[in-house]
Amino acid sequence: MAGLKQSPTEPEFVQNPYPFYASARAAGHVHVWDDYAMPAVFTHEAVSALLKDKRFGREIPTEMRQAPPAHLTDFYGVEDHSMLELEAPRHTRLRSLVLRAFTSRRIKGLAPEIERLCHHLIDEMPMGGCDLLPAYCAMVPVIVIARLLGVPEGMATQLLLWSNAMVGMYQAGRTHDDEVAANTAAREFSLFMRDYIADRRATPADDLISELIAAEENGQRLTVDEMITTCILLLNAGHEATVHTLGNGVKALIENNVPVSALQGDAVQNTVEEILRYHPPLHVFTRYAYEDISLFGHDFRRGDQVALMLASANRDPAAWTDPNRFDPTRPIKTNSSFGGGIHFCIGAPLARLEMQIALRVLFERRPRLALAGTPEYADVYHFHGLEALNVTY
Secondary structure (H helix, E strand, O other): OOOEOOOOOOHHHHHOOHHHHHHHHHHOOEEEEOOOOEEEEOOHHHHHHHHHOOOEEOOOOHHHOOOOOHHHHHHHHHHOOOHHHOOOOHHHHHHHHHHHHOOHHHHHOOHHHHHHHHHHHHHOOOOOEEEHHHHHHOHHHHHHHHHHHOOOHHHHHHHHHHHHHHHHHHOOOOOHHHHHHHHHHHHHHHHHHHHHHHHHHHOOOOOHHHHHHHHHHHHHOOOHHHHHHHHHHHHHHHHHHHHHHHHHHHHHHHHOOOOHHHHOOOHHHHHHHHHHHHOOOEOEEEEEEOOOEEEOOEEEOOOOEEEEEHHHHHOOOOOOOOOOOOOOOOOOOOOOOOOOHHHOOOOHHHHHHHHHHHHHHHHHHOOOOEEOOOOOEOOOOOEOOEOOOEEEO
16 A cells, blocks of 8 residues: 655644645545554544444553653653553543543533633733733633642643643654653652642542542542543643634634624534534544454554544545535534544533633624734644634734
8 A cells, every 4th residue: 555645744734734634535544644654544434433443442552562761751650540541441440430520510510610710811811912822722721620620720830831741742743852841741740649639638629639539439449640640631631622622713713704693502512513523623543453454445453553533534525515614503413523432532521611611702702803913833733723823802
């Protein structure tokens, strides 16, 4: 099979990867992406199938495991306990414990608090205009997830610094310095969480950390290391994707002159789903093949790492009519932005709620919101988010 060549850090690709996805889809379901030296799956049909196929998973096969380099031991020490990187039975146990605390009732109950936070952040914006990414898009999700976990929201800036350093490990073109920064952040983040969990064990509260401690003490065998990693995962994932999606969404809404009515009532659900489909925050999610298997015209071998091209699947004309058009009235159909199968994003309900409220409040409070210049996407692939979002109002 002939491979595809496309640098993920090439400037034109960073700004608009969709033509590459379209040409790949037109040529077939699966191709070897030479720059990543792995098969990549581009169509909606194939991505959806592999997300749910238990012959593929996140956990590296036993015979392929290697000790991490010395400068990354703290980072991978955290990853070793992440349910995002595990399969059954450990994944099942961890996810069920988190879901027991991360209930739909608790999430829905956050709505009034999220609304008050959004109004407060808008009240604090400078007159005339600002960069919405640090002023609003980043602060809404990080403060919400901090409050949900029970971590002091005064730590928000530090949490963002740790998180940004850690997710740098997943970006194309990372350097040795990036790796050292990620490892340092993982170590400091873990030490903070270890101390905070100890405090919560002594003084429980109505928060997620206390719920996880209670589950451990009731015989669920959640270790301290697993709690630390789970909290870090929820904090990192709980803000990183939402920051990008809020920024991408504001840009799409302004550029397409979408009326504020599309963010009100039941209409906001369709609008948010279209934002997620049209410009998802995460473009690639990988799996390992657990056996030799032929699917969609490609022979996978055990141990192959496979790139599932989520953003490409979301623009597949076989699944959506006129997929390159942003249409907030488009009927809701399941897209790939939150993954699928047993690793479907556990925070999806919270992310949707934050976006529905944050976008509605922003455009109601700033009806003359306009872009100040042309926003550019940051070189952070396989994430897809803006470098800055300068606006006037």
